[in-house]
Amino acid sequence: MTKTAVVIGAGLGGLSAAISLQHRGFQVTIIEKNSHSGGKLHDVQLGSAGFDFGPNTITMPHVFNNVLKQTGRKPEDYFEFVPLPRHTTNSFEDGSSFTFSSVKEDMKEELHALDPASADKYEAYRKEVEKLFRLADRHFLKRTFRSWKDFISLPLAKGLLSSRPLETMDSFHRRFFKDERIISAFNRYATYIGSSPFNSPATFGLIGHLELNDGVYYTKGGNYRIAEGLKKAAEESGVKFIYGEEVVSLTVQNGTISEAVTNREKTVPGDVFLLNGDLLSQYPRLVASEHRPSFTDKKAVSADPSVSAYVLMAASNKRHALNHHQVFFSRDPKKEFEDIFNKGEYSSDPTVYICTSSKTEPSRSPDGDNLFILVNAPPLSTEAGAHPFSKETVFEKLRRFGLDLSTSITDSMEVSPAVIEKRFNAYRGALYGLSSNKKKNTFLRPFNKASDLNNLYFAGGSTHPGGGSPMVTLSGQNVAELIVKHHLN
Ligand SMILES: Cc1cc2nc3c(=O)[nH]c(=O)nc-3n(C[C@H](O)[C@H](O)[C@H](O)COP(=O)(O)OP(=O)(O)OC[C@H]3O[C@@H](n4cnc5c(N)ncnc54)[C@H](O)[C@@H]3O)c2cc1C
Known part of the structure; x- marks a missing residue:
């Protein structure tokens, strides 16, 4: 009889695992709380300007291609990567700059x-x-x-x-x-x-x-095409999608999960369950504590989250003198990291990153540039509310670098750490799950299988090998292989 797998979350890690599992003989159902695939990677449209939310810097394109190749598909039928040799310009307050190539x-x-x-x-x-x-x-x-x-x-x-x-x-x-x-x-x-x-x-x-050796890439039409391509391949191979429903609990009997229960009281039974949503926020939420003695609530809340972000997507009616990726550095980067990680505060002089994909592909934003502006933010505090941050800080900094955006922005959208937390169930708004600030977190991220449950696995940024779009995609592939080994052979 065909075995069934339920994947919670349609992020890149979930999609990657679902494609492999379906290809290897499982019937896979993905349950996703939002209305789109790709999780943090998705398309945002402001008037005629298109933006990639989430991953703007793409490395290791072979990882995404391999998800399709292993099923006999031609990756170029789904997405196409364009190399960016002179990819990131680093600009400093003294007026100097240099470009990574x-x-x-x-x-x-x-x-x-x-x-x-x-x-x-x-x-x-x-x-x-x-x-x-x-x-x-x-x-x-x-x-x-x-x-x-x-x-x-x-x-x-x-x-x-x-x-x-x-x-x-x-x-x-x-x-x-x-x-x-x-x-x-x-x-x-x-x-x-x-x-x-x-x-x-x-x-x-x-x-x-x-x-610098392998190179930075852009996906023709927008990086969100990676998520669209993976979704298309998943659908073609028979993966079922349930959008707009959130898994609120997993039913456990004798150390085995039998079903996922959604906020619309739908129950989805399965032989295997894969959590692609953030492990740190969702594992304790979905599985009652008596079924996970090795992963206590205390352990979950003591986790050291990665950095979060303040994002401003701004449609401009001008073409600015910017590279595809450009970084405007803080005067004192050491203090900036101390502010974020030691004090849990935004820096008063933040490093500002801007991705302008319209530099490579003007049709992404035909009437001016699409400025995806990101400032590193502290993860949300467990005690206080969200930290305030004003886009004026960004504009003032950019003015010092000779970039005045105040009159050219026609439309904009801000995304704060609190929004990132809520929209993706991201633990304290973290972009990449755990930080690697403690040496042990580098190598000892939460394992890919729940040690207390027979059929619960993890893929995505909060588990091994870590965050970032290629890593989570790889994590989906690795976990699918493990599930096949445990449950099909
Ligand atoms: C602003 C920003 C900039 C970034 N920049 C880069 C970059 O330049 N390069 C790069 O490689 N990476 C970047 N990243 C990181 C990258 O986006 C992530 O590491 C990666 O996309 C995470 O994929 P994932 O599979 O772990 O899951 P996610 O993308 O987090 O997806 C998990 C999915 O699970 C869903 N979910 C959660 N809980 C439930 C539930 N209970 N029921 C149903 N569904 C649920 C969520 O809605 C979400 O769709 C960035 C991220 C952000 C936010």
Whole structure:
């Protein structure tokens, strides 16, 4: 008899797992509280300007392609990636700037203009971050973790040690670069995992490999096309979707889940359940505490969330002098990270990131630029309410850099950490689940299978291998493989 799988959440992790499970013989049903697939990655339209909410920087395109390839599909029939060689311009208050490029000689020239010594060290840096990536790829990224036993294997222990778990990302970058502007630009990679470079381990220097050796990509028509493409493939293969319904509990009998219950009192039975919604907020909510002694409420609330974000999507009637990705740095990035992670406050001089995909594809916003503006925000506090933040802070900062948006914005939409929490059930508004500020969180994210239940699995940003669009997609693939191993063979 066909086995059934119920996936809670149609984020990239849920879609990726659903496609694989359906392909391998399960009948899959996805239950999604919102009306769209893709979770945090989705399309926003303001007049004629189209925006990608969520992932604007896309790396590791092969991960998305492989989800389709393994089912015999041609990825190019679903989405198409465009490389962006000179992808991110880093701008500083002293008027200087340099552009990250995946072309080695170009990158060396960019660095040389700011600091010749940094340019000389670039080759060594590239090799080192590639090494870090290969280690992670071999030992962590393609694996699932179910228990402590999985961690104690010798090859993994060796891999852990050689990936410099005790050195911080900041000190790793200082081994190669001396110029503070260059260090700030590289240190920003810590925010891709929602963390601070002063706490997160050097291992995450591997992000430099992804961006600078492998390259940054844009998806033709908008990054949300990745989610649309995966949804299309899932539907074609027979995955059933229930939109606009929220799972409010999972019924457990003798350590096995029998059904998901929605807010419309619908019950969806299944042999296997996969939680793609945020594990930290949803596992304690959906499963009564007596059925999860290994994951107590206390453990859930003690989790250290990743960074959140204040987002302003602004449609402009002008074309501005911006790169596809552009970062306007804080005068004091160290203080900014302290404000966010130690004090739990917005910085008074925040680093402002702007994605303007209309630079690459003007048709995304035919009447002017589509400015997706993001400021790192502290995760929501457990005690106080949401922190206030005003878009005036952004506008004032950008004016100092010669970018006056005040007269050109025709329409805009703000998204605060509280909205992110509510819309996606994201634990304290976190973008990437847990932070990697504590060394143990890097390697010991919550496991991919519930240890107290026979048939509950996890995929997505709050579980292994971590947040970010390629990682969660990989997590869906890894978990599907584990479920097949446990329940089909
Ligand atoms: C502003 C922002 C910027 C980002 N920038 C980047 C970037 O540049 N590059 C990058 O790679 N990544 C980026 N990310 C991170 C990336 O979006 C996420 O890591 C990834 O999309 C998360 O996918 P996921 O599968 O974990 O789940 P999610 O996208 O969180 O999806 C989970 C789904 O589960 C649903 N759900 C939750 N609980 C329930 C329930 N009880 N019942 C039914 N449905 C439920 C939610 O509605 C949601 O749709 C960004 C994120 C944000 C918010």
